[in-house]
Amino acid sequence: MSPSSRAGGAVVLRDVTVGYPNNPVFTGLSFDIAPGQFVYIVGPSGSGKSTLLKLLHGSLRPEHGVVVVDGLPLHQMRSWQTAEVRRRVGCVFQDFELLPHLTAFENVLLPLQLAHPRIRRSREYAMEALEVVGLSDKVDEIPGRLSGGQQQRVAIARAIAHQPRVLLADEPTGNVDSPTSAEIMELFADLNGMGSTVIMATHDEWVLASFPAPTLSIELPPPPVRKAS
Amino acid sequence: MTNIVASSGWIPTYSASVAAYCWRCWRARALVWAGTVAAVGAILALAANAELFVFLAQRGLSAQMQSASEFQVFLADGAQPDQVAALQQQIGGVPGVRGTRIRSKNEALGIAKRSASLSGLVTGDSSDNPFPASIVVTLGDPAAADRIAALAGSSPASDRQVPTSYTPSEARRLSTALSLAQAVLVGIGLAALAVACLVGLALVRGELRARRAELRILVLVGTPRPVIRLPVLVEAVSVALCGTAIATVSLLLVGVRVVPAVNAALPFLQLGSAVQATTVIALATLVSSVLALGACSLMVRLPR
Numbered sequence: 001m002s003p004s005s006r007a008g009g010a011v012v013l014r015d016v017t018v019g020y021p022n023n024p025v026f027t028g029l030s031f032d033i034a035p036g037q038f039v040y041i042v043g044p045s046g047s048g049k050s051t052l053l054k055l056l057h058g059s060l061r062p063e064h065g066v067v068v069v070d071g072l073p074l075h076q077m078r079s080w081q082t083a084e085v086r087r088r089v090g091c092v093f094q095d096f097e098l099l100p101h102l103t104a105f106e107n108v109l110l111p112l113q114l115a116h117p118r119i120r121r122s123r124e125y126a127m128e129a130l131e132v133v134g135l136s137d138k139v140d141e142i143p144g145r146l147s148g149g150q151q152q153r154v155a156i157a158r159a160i161a162h163q164p165r166v167l168l169a170d171e172p173t174g175n176v177d178s179p180t181s182a183e184i185m186e187l188f189a190d191l192n193g194m195g196s197t198v199i200m201a202t203h204d205e206w207v208l209a210s211f212p213a214p215t216l217s218i219e220l221p222p223p224p225v226r227k228a229s
Numbered sequence: 230m231t232n233i234v235a236s237s238g239w240i241p242t243y244s245a246s247v248a249a250y251c252w253r254c255w256r257a258r259a260l261v262w263a264g265t266v267a268a269v270g271a272i273l274a275l276a277a278n279a280e281l282f283v284f285l286a287q288r289g290l291s292a293q294m295q296s297a298s299e300f301q302v303f304l305a306d307g308a309q310p311d312q313v314a315a316l317q318q319q320i321g322g323v324p325g326v327r328g329t330r331i332r333s334k335n336e337a338l339g340i341a342k343r344s345a346s347l348s349g350l351v352t353g354d355s356s357d358n359p360f361p362a363s364i365v366v367t368l369g370d371p372a373a374a375d376r377i378a379a380l381a382g383s384s385p386a387s388d389r390q391v392p393t394s395y396t397p398s399e400a401r402r403l404s405t406a407l408s409l410a411q412a413v414l415v416g417i418g419l420a421a422l423a424v425a426c427l428v429g430l431a432l433v434r435g436e437l438r439a440r441r442a443e444l445r446i447l448v449l450v451g452t453p454r455p456v457i458r459l460p461v462l463v464e465a466v467s468v469a470l471c472g473t474a475i476a477t478v479s480l481l482l483v484g485v486r487v488v489p490a491v492n493a494a495l496p497f498l499q500l501g502s503a504v505q506a507t508t509v510i511a512l513a514t515l516v517s518s519v520l521a522l523g524a525c526s527l528m529v530r531l532p533r
Contacts, residue, residue, distance in 0.1 A: 059449070079531075086451025097446050111450035113246040114457075118239045122246070158450070 009070025016065030043218035058082035090164030270475030276421025325373030
């Protein structure tokens with residue numbers, strides 16, 4: 001795939017409600033993200049940034065509304081159908097989600113081998129992703145022997161190894177120092193430059209100031225409605 | 230980064246990757262797997278051997294039942310031909326009788342020699358033949374046995390002590406015993422399968438619990454659900470196959486050693502040859518355990 005053919009996927013939300021009827025995380029949320037855009041999702045803790053990313057990743061279904069990622073209607077998908085969207089989307093999870101008994105290389109390779117049947121030279125691509133994140137000398141280390149920043153970079157390598165059309169990142173700089181944050185942000189910018197849509201949840205003021213991009217603000221949800229006794 | 234090129238001939242590579250993944254999952258839990266195989270094998274072996282004995286006993290009863298449709302009126306050794314002919318004609322006229330024929334003492338001896346349960350009574354001296362001649366009556370309706378028994382009891386041609394081969398009440402008892410044996414056979418099979426399923430389900434649940442984090446991550450990165458389930462399915466089916474292998478070995482040992490010993494020690498309880506029964510039970514155990522444990526492995530839910 002050339003960068004032009006790997007144009008990022010569009011994201012569309014229309015009147016989305018997530019949560020319980022008397023305790024919604026957000027209601028009536030609507031926005032469009034154009035293909036190839038870099039967007040920050042910002043908001044205070046508890047405002048639903050991670051929930052929104054889970055929605056875009058197919059881990060949550062909205063109570064109401066339309067969620068379309070790269071042309072796939074997630075709001076209509078059953079759990080067994082979400083694998084398709086996850087193959088097009090790369091996700092950097094807040095708590096890394098690495099397998100502790102696998103090496104850094106295996107953590108990148110295994111999803112590539114199992115989730116992407118048509119990628120043939122998966123070992124080569126896994127190694128290249130680790131090189132891109134600067135971990136070519138740590139390929140045989142298990143996550144327990146890596147620092148928080150290195151584990152974060154393994155998670156990023158896993159998310160970008162299949163060159164996703166949409167990259168979702170949940171506080172990717174939350175556990176790393178400033179130089180590492182800068183490296184991660186440059187990596188995301190490179191990936192965005194290759195055509196991928198990047199959606200990143202953060203409350204890191206330094207990142208927002210150093211790498212300016214359009215921002216989607218989410219407010220804290222209203223307090224739960226309590227029935228009068 | 231190098232742009233990824235999708236491959237058209239991906240199936241062999243992907244199959245190898247999935248097989249390697251299954252192997253890695255199995256290797257990580259080989260000890261638990263071996264323990265489960267031993268437990269399932271023991272359960273299936275116990276059930277298969279119990280089924281073997283019930284099956285052989287049921288087969289014996291079934292053979293008796295089959296011969297019971299051939300009702301015999303035993304003739305006295307001194308019966309005159311005209312008396313025998315008159316009795317045969319009377320029996321032939323009873324409603325529900327399909328046909329009659331005379332079986333001579335020599336014919337009866339020949340049948341006894343071929344019978345596993347009666348051959349012990351046959352001596353080498355053919356002049357000392359204890360088996361009586363008889364009128365063999367083919368019954369269309371078992372209820373006709375009552376009237377034939379009454380005719381035989383009043384005829385001078387019939388044996389005074391044992392006029393007929395069985396009484397209608399004996400036939401009913403035989404039929405009941407046969408139904409009971411068949412029910413026991415099915416019951417043992419189902420109970421064993423249920424216990425094996427519970428053990429197999431415990432293995433599958435343990436497997437999923439142990440790999441919960443891994444499964445969640447594989448689901449999150451978009452691994453197709455059938456691929457995630459495959460190692461669990463392979464484990465369950467391999468448990469069924471190996472458990473059946475253990476059961477079959479024990480079944481063969483019992484069939485070759487124990488059944489002939491029972492036949493030799495208890496001449497009144499002739500179980501016959503176990504070869505055919507062993508094959509049938511082994512195949513039934515294989516099919517049912519693979520289907521049941523395979524289905525169990527697919528019933529466990531995966532994370533969204």
